[in-house]
Amino acid sequence: MGIKMETKNLSIYYKNYKALNSVSLPIKENAVTALIGPSGCGKTTFLRSLNRMIEVIEGARIEGNVLLDGKNIYDPEVDPVELRKKVGMVFQKPNPFPMSIFDNVAYGPRIHGVKKKPLLEEIVEKSLKAAALWDEVKDRLYESALGLSGGQQQRLVIARVLAVEPQVILMDEPASALDPISTAKLEDLIEQLKEKYTIVIVTHNMQQAARISDYTAFFLNGELVEYDETRIIFTTPKEKRTEDYITGRFG
Amino acid sequence: MGTKEVIITVESIKPKFFEKLIQNILKLTAGTTILVLFLIFFFLLKEGYGIFSYVSLRDFILGTQWLPETTPPKFGALPLIKGSLYVTVGATLIAVPIGISVAVFLAEAAPPMLREVLKAVIELLAGIPSVVYGFLGLTILAPFIKELFNLSSALCAFTASIVLALMSLPTIVSISEDVLTTVPKEYREASLALGATKWETTLKIVIPAARTGLIAAAMLGIGRAIGETMAVLMVAGNAVMLPHSFFDPVRTITANIAAEMGETVHGGLHYQALFGLGIVLFVITFIINFLTNILAADKLGMKRGRYL
Ligand SMILES: Nc1ncnc2c1ncn2[C@@H]1O[C@H](COP(=O)(O)OP(=O)(O)OP(=O)(O)O)[C@@H](O)[C@H]1O
Numbered sequence: 001m002g003i004k005m006e007t008k009n010l011s012i013y014y015k016n017y018k019a020l021n022s023v024s025l026p027i028k029e030n031a032v033t034a035l036i037g038p039s040g041c042g043k044t045t046f047l048r049s050l051n052r053m054i055e056v057i058e059g060a061r062i063e064g065n066v067l068l069d070g071k072n073i074y075d076p077e078v079d080p081v082e083l084r085k086k087v088g089m090v091f092q093k094p095n096p097f098p099m100s101i102f103d104n105v106a107y108g109p110r111i112h113g114v115k116k117k118p119l120l121e122e123i124v125e126k127s128l129k130a131a132a133l134w135d136e137v138k139d140r141l142y143e144s145a146l147g148l149s150g151g152q153q154q155r156l157v158i159a160r161v162l163a164v165e166p167q168v169i170l171m172d173e174p175a176s177a178l179d180p181i182s183t184a185k186l187e188d189l190i191e192q193l194k195e196k197y198t199i200v201i202v203t204h205n206m207q208q209a210a211r212i213s214d215y216t217a218f219f220l221n222g223e224l225v226e227y228d229e230t231r232i233i234f235t236t237p238k239e240k241r242t243e244d245y246i247t248g249r250f251g
Numbered sequence: 252m253g254t255k256e257v258i259i260t261v262e263s264i265k266p267k268f269f270e271k272l273i274q275n276i277l278k279l280t281a282g283t284t285i286l287v288l289f290l291i292f293f294f295l296l297k298e299g300y301g302i303f304s305y306v307s308l309r310d311f312i313l314g315t316q317w318l319p320e321t322t323p324p325k326f327g328a329l330p331l332i333k334g335s336l337y338v339t340v341g342a343t344l345i346a347v348p349i350g351i352s353v354a355v356f357l358a359e360a361a362p363p364m365l366r367e368v369l370k371a372v373i374e375l376l377a378g379i380p381s382v383v384y385g386f387l388g389l390t391i392l393a394p395f396i397k398e399l400f401n402l403s404s405a406l407c408a409f410t411a412s413i414v415l416a417l418m419s420l421p422t423i424v425s426i427s428e429d430v431l432t433t434v435p436k437e438y439r440e441a442s443l444a445l446g447a448t449k450w451e452t453t454l455k456i457v458i459p460a461a462r463t464g465l466i467a468a469a470m471l472g473i474g475r476a477i478g479e480t481m482a483v484l485m486v487a488g489n490a491v492m493l494p495h496s497f498f499d500p501v502r503t504i505t506a507n508i509a510a511e512m513g514e515t516v517h518g519g520l521h522y523q524a525l526f527g528l529g530i531v532l533f534v535i536t537f538i539i540n541f542l543t544n545i546l547a548a549d550k551l552g553m554k555r556g557r558y559l
């Protein structure tokens with residue numbers, strides 16, 4: 001499998017605080033890469049560096065390179081707006097816009113120039129179906145998205161990302177607000193999505209990481225401790241710290 | 252067992268008692284506000300209703316001649332009502348777009364240092380008494396406008412609109428800026444992460460999300476403009492004539508009340524007519540408030556399936 005993205009000696013600072021320390025990690029194409037590690041170890045920070053959303057945070061500073069298809073995305077000539085069309089992101093907290101369900105999903109296509117209503121309707125339906133939300137909302141597309149349950153909101157923001165047709169999807173704990181049934185649906189969804197997309201997912205759920213990911217990266221205190229195929233990480237990790245963490249013997 | 256029960260009851264009564272108390276205090280304050288409003292309105296009615304046995308309501312509102320000194324006096328308030336509308340609408344058209352644009356610039360684009368400095372200056376401007384604005388309008392703005400449009404006199408609705416716009420700008424800007432900065436950063440981030448530019452995010456997410464607050468900011472600013480008397484008295488030309496354009500001199504309802512109240516006899520016809528004007532002003536303000544409330548209701552945009 002090809003390498004879609006890659007970080008090289010990536011360090012990130014918030015003002016003077018070093019949140020990531022020289023992380024070098026490949027992201028394989030059409031595969032699911034799971035990021036695991038205790039709270040505050042830098043998973044969200046790492047994720048945000050992959051679509052330059054880290055630059056939105058005041059005081060954040062970056063060292064090192066991040067490659068997408070072999071090109072450094074922090075090159076001065078790379079437009080972050082164009083980059084973010086290719087590398088979509090689902091945030092840790094579901095954040096639908098205060099507008100209708102339809103407008104939420106149509107937002108991306110609209111700003112990228114799709115105007116025709118029939119085409120928009122088609123995109124919205126396709127994206128909502130892909131995010132396993134269509135059946136639940138098809139009769140209330142024009143009602144406020146804020147009226148959806150937490151789990152539905154989470155699938156809505158996934159549909160919103162899918163509507164832009166990115167190449168890479170970054171997901172920050174997408175299942176943290178979901179019940180077991182929705183979680184299972186979401187995992188099925190991710191399984192399907194990886195045929196077309198490259199997926200990076202942060203999760204605190206070890207079983208989930210084991211179930212859905214092909215590769216796993218274990219972070220600790222801003223360092224990448226270990227990266228390998230998921231089955232190796234979960235059966236024969238090289239590092240003692242990895243083993244302690246995934247078996248829950250940490251701390 | 253017995254003691255336990257007692258403890259449980261005491262614990263469950265205590266919060267309920269305070270809950271009730273607070274609820275009642277809130278009800279009382281809300282009730283008082285409404286009561287005061289009604290009292291004001293009834294006072295206006297009581298002092299002013301007599302005029303409507305002299306002129307009909309229709310003639311009072313649509314009559315074009317306001318001549319309180321002639322015999323018999325004529326009380327047609329249309330010139331004043333139209334004067335107020337011209338000046339208020341003019342001020343709104345100038346102040347709201349500019350005010351909100353400035354607020355957007357401050358909240359979204361200005362570097363933090365500049366923002367703090369400008370905010371402080373603007374809040375300072377809000378505290379300047381209206382007479383000062385009127386004086387500056389009279390001595391600086393009016394001659395300038397006279398030159399610019401080649402007018403015989405620049406004391407007209409247009410000049411008054413500009414002075415009122417300047418007066419309401421600080422209010423509109425500082426409240427709008429506050430409203431814009433309270434839009435959750437999650438909305439902005441979601442938009443940026445979907446590949447929207449900063450500008451698209453501002454236009455399509457931040458401003459719509461802040462819409463209700465922005466309307467409130469505009470209302471507060473305009474509220475200052477409608478109720479303003481001094482500055483308008485100084486620069487609007489102060490002629491009780493039916494205006495036909497923005498460059499005609501006007502007198503507003505408030506200015507007229509202030510100008511003539513001193514000459515009236517308590518309880519006389521003229522006195523009642525001025526209170527009649529007060530009633531008209533009250534009703535106009537009420538209608539405007541009502542309309543903006545409808546405008547600000549979130550559901551409208553939602554039903555049309557468009558952005559909020
Ligand atoms: N905006 C910020 N400003 C300053 N420090 C920050 C900021 N965001 C994160 N940090 C710090 O950087 C470190 C890594 O944070 P990050 O959010 O990446 O952790 P995480 O692994 O995603 O944790 P969690 O699992 O709790 O979401 C933490 O110590 C955090 O306090």
Ligand SMILES: [Mg+2]
Nearest residue numbers: 043044092172
């Ligand atoms: Mg996180």
